[in-house]
Amino acid sequence: MIDPVILKGFRDSLPKDEIPKKRIIRTLEDVFSSFGFVPIDTPVLEYTEVLLGKGGGETDKQIFRFSDNGGRDVAMRFDLTVPFARFMAAHHDEVGIPFRRYHISKVWRGENPQKGRYREFTQCDFDLVGADNALSDAEILTMMHRSFSALGIERYTFHLSHRGLFSTFLATLSLEDKAVDILRTVDKLRKIGGEEVRKILEEITGSAEKAEKIIAFITAGEGKDFRSTLESLENLSGGESEASKRMREIYSLLTALGIEKSFTFDPSITRGLDYYTGIVYETFLDDLPSIGSVCSGGRYNNLASLYMKEQLPGVGSSIGLDRLLAALEELGSPLLADSASADILIVPSAGKETDAAVTAERIRTEGVKAAVYLQSDAKMKRIYSYAETNAIPYMLTFSEEGTAVKDLRTREMMTEEEAVKRIKEAKSR
């Protein structure tokens, strides 16, 4: 016997988790499609050099990397952004530009598994490339809004900022050359707290006064609405700029769409990566802020610089699907509530096997999920236990007079027609 164990940091997905996960993915795909976003897929395995860049020689312990049977240095993808950049360099002529894509798939990182962290997890990325204007920025934000709304999440807030505004501000303090370190420090605000950030900023800038001014900048949105925050930040960064104009245009579009209330201007959002050059954002669930951002991203001016000469500006987001699922579960989302394997269980008594198969098929043509209990001589106790394990709400049995259906939650008896009617009504709600 071999022990049926799986690797540390990996998981099986049981139906009670996989059914809601698929439902959530379909919901997101439907929203993305409604905006004209299209799906792509890329190989799970790629050349290590392609995934890591020429610097890939330095071992990156986070990735699953090996030599394949042909001696090639290969690795499993660790995100969906790098493969997308490679994809666009290879196929931009074929897919046309501007290009809107989504990609929902697994990625692998060999990091040490912690609570809620796994070595195999599902990312959901969507990007719009080939355009750099407020209309595209606002479209990504609108799509995020529609996605969260479609998922049945009631209260969420998108925290927006703009890298350009922050850079202009840092220039007024002559801190441009320390921008990367400062951005990374500010990015940790939620994790390590304001005092710790101030301390590190003092070390980086060598000045308590400059640290204080940075703190003032990143907290300038507290208690203020979007437009007043934007004005404060303009004042702190030397007046109107391209960046502040873009933010004003985006906010005006969001207002025209009637969704501006879900957006807040939060200058403490920086996103750690160098990569971003325009708007940046994170998404927090109002009823579960502790889980952190469930959808983050921003605008970049050059997606595929590693693989092609032409600049490819874009704006994109990434949803960590496993974290979002955990959040939806904690919030008691109705999308997760139903993991029934079927709507109705057809129980054949001995000699009624054919009737059971025929009845099930008849019910299925109504768009109702019908599972047949496969033993005709089972004890009722086992059948009830089966229905419970599979969360099946109705049970159909055969008698001399024909069929009868029981609602297993209320014990109410009814006809097959009535049960089908109720199931269809419940689905259409």
Place this chain on the structure above:
Amino acid sequence: MIDPVILKGFRDSLPKDEIPKKRIIRTLEDVFSSFGFVPIDTPVLEYTEVLLGKGGGETDKQIFRFSDNGGRDVAMRFDLTVPFARFMAAHHDEVGIPFRRYHISKVWRGENPQKGRYREFTQCDFDLVGADNALSDAEILTMMHRSFSALGIERYTFHLSHRGLFSTFLATLSLEDKAVDILRTVDKLRKIGGEEVRKILEEITGSAEKAEKIIAFITAGEGKDFRSTLESLENLSGGESEASKRMREIYSLLTALGIEKSFTFDPSITRGLDYYTGIVYETFLDDLPSIGSVCSGGRYNNLASLYMKEQLPGVGSSIGLDRLLAALEELGSPLLADSASADILIVPSAGKETDAAVTAERIRTEGVKAAVYLQSDAKMKRIYSYAETNAIPYMLTFSEEGTAVKDLRTREMMTEEEAVKRIKEAKSR
């Protein structure tokens, strides 16, 4: 610059392929769900020993196997059956038995890429475990029928046989000990032809007469209907048996369901693997037989023998999704015809960006996919080319008087309302 190449035997999936693929997967998932089948997922990486068994020490060149950063001997899954067996050994108590699962996901094999063969491909497996009766056998076959019908394939035939019948027949020739070799040889009939099979059977059995009798058995169905074939095979294998009774019951169920015409009794179907113990089947497209079987499987009496003591009988099928897609493409399936990224393209003229965003959102609430063209100063030629690349059939523009929509296929002009109405009608057909 790094060359954006991918590994030999791997592919990017562009929207023109990924959109239809997702549509086909959804169609299959909907059929599977209607029978009470539920989705599961398992890790892409597992311990090599778990995937290959204790015999995994012998290098299997077909698999992607390596030592991870923790020094574990790991491999990427090469099918979905072995992980399912491991899954059932680990979770049978939790998921309950009988258990119906489907799993649609990628697998990897390092075989030499040939035409139509890849190192990364998508399998679609569905199994019903924990029951051994005609009702379960017929259910899998019914679900296969419903699946192909839902995919819009008009002409297909399921070729059924039963391992038990063949074994009983071989026993009458005292060839039980050579059963495995004989089964594998017969399995190659379509590939190598009857004469070659006869030659190999002569070598295996050491008897031209026995080879002749085997050929007579495996061709006993030619030109005959299901019931007559079954009778001939009963005669050739010494009368009625458990196996022949099961086949009769299954056929009677299929007949009651009115789908028996899609099934043929074909005793040349053996499936190569030792694993199968009951019915076995392959599926051929009547208009494209050359592509081979697009859905194969059968009944086994012990799924998880490698990992648990309890016997777990079941019946299951596997669809090679890539091969099926290739077939649907060759047959001109309507499911593949539409890979439009959106139903309507909203083109903002300068100053109309906000109107464009608002109009797109209004149209989306009707269930219509609306993509905004993201530049307000683009030349019409570029916009038309964009619509063509993305296969978008309608285009909305703004003028002094409001909006106007053009059907890009017929050049007909119409109002926004009329266009939305037509798009919705086309969808509901």
